[in-house]
Amino acid sequence: DPKIIQKPKYLVAVTGSEKILICEQYLGHNAMYWYRQSAKKPLEFMFSYSYQKLMDNQTASSRFQPQSSKKNHLDLQITALKPDDSATYFCASSQAETLYFGSGTRLTVL
Amino acid sequence: QQQVRQSPQSLTVWEGETAILNCSYEDSTFDYFPWYWQFPRESPALLIAIRPVSNKKEDGRFTIFFNKREKKLSLHITDSQPGDSATYFCAASRTSSGQKLVFGQGTILKVYL
Numbered sequence: 001d002p003k004i005i006q007k008p009k010y011l012v013a014v015t016g017s018e019k020i021l022i023c024e025q026y027l028g029h030n031a032m033y034w035y036r037q038s039a040k041k042p043l044e045f046m047f048s049y050s051y052q053k054l055m056d057n058q059t060a061s062s063r064f065q066p067q068s069s070k071k072n073h074l075d076l077q078i079t080a081l082k083p084d085d086s087a088t089y090f091c092a093s094s095q096a097e098t099l100y101f102g103s104g105t106r107l108t109v110l
Numbered sequence: 111q112q113q114v115r116q117s118p119q120s121l122t123v124w125e126g127e128t129a130i131l132n133c134s135y136e137d138s139t140f141d142y143f144p145w146y147w148q149f150p151r152e153s154p155a156l157l158i159a160i161r162p163v164s165n166k167k168e169d170g171r172f173t174i175f176f177n178k179r180e181k182k183l184s185l186h187i188t189d190s191q192p193g194d195s196a197t198y199f200c201a202a203s204r205t206s207s208g209q210k211l212v213f214g215q216g217t218i219l220k221v222y223l
Contacts, residue, residue: 031208033209042112042114042199042213042214042216043154043199043201043211043213044213045210045211045212048208048209050208056207056208056210092209094208094209097142097144097159098156099144099209100155101154101155102153103153
């Protein structure tokens with residue numbers, strides 16, 4: 001059973017639109033993260049949350065907004081989508097030193 | 111600039127050989143170095159990790175060698191198996207930053223029979 005559920009698995013969007021990537025984790029972890037992986041860049045840290053509070057933001061653009069409605073939820077809203085946003089977005093959580101990744105949402109922006 | 115660099119970009123070995131994957135970093139404040147592996151169409155998963163208090167960490171066929179002075183580390187995979195074929199990512203972080211990992215570009219390892 002997947003412990004970190006990401007929805008949808010695949011997502012196609014048009015330039016300028018807005019999408020929300022869903023993440024729920026059932027590992028009981030208090031820290032959650034978003035990472036991005038694209039063909040052009042290595043796995044890249046975006047955000048970290050602890051107890052539903054933003055701890056770190058490495059995303060230069062305000063078009064990316066994490067949303068935590070519940071302790072085990074960390075969604076990612078992306079507005080004004082651009083083709084360069086095409087990537088696989090991984091939600092992750094951690095307890096101690098191990099980072100656990102979800103299966104990812106592959107976003108393609110046309 | 112890239113804070114964590116990996117080489118080679120890809121590596122092919124035969125079954126039973128030792129694969130050596132290299133990693134270097136720039137920031138001396140990094141104090142945690144995990145290696146993650148990722149199989150095609152799957153998400154990355156932790157393989158093995160080391161802290162600078164040690165210069166070697168072993169887990170079965172996987173061993174990290176760490177050189178703090180040169181800011182280099184390497185992952186040795188002995189008796190390589192076809193099932194080890196994956197992309198290997200070296201990463202680095204500071205304890206104070208939690209799991210805010212800086213990843214290298216990855217090394218694609220292929221192990222042939």
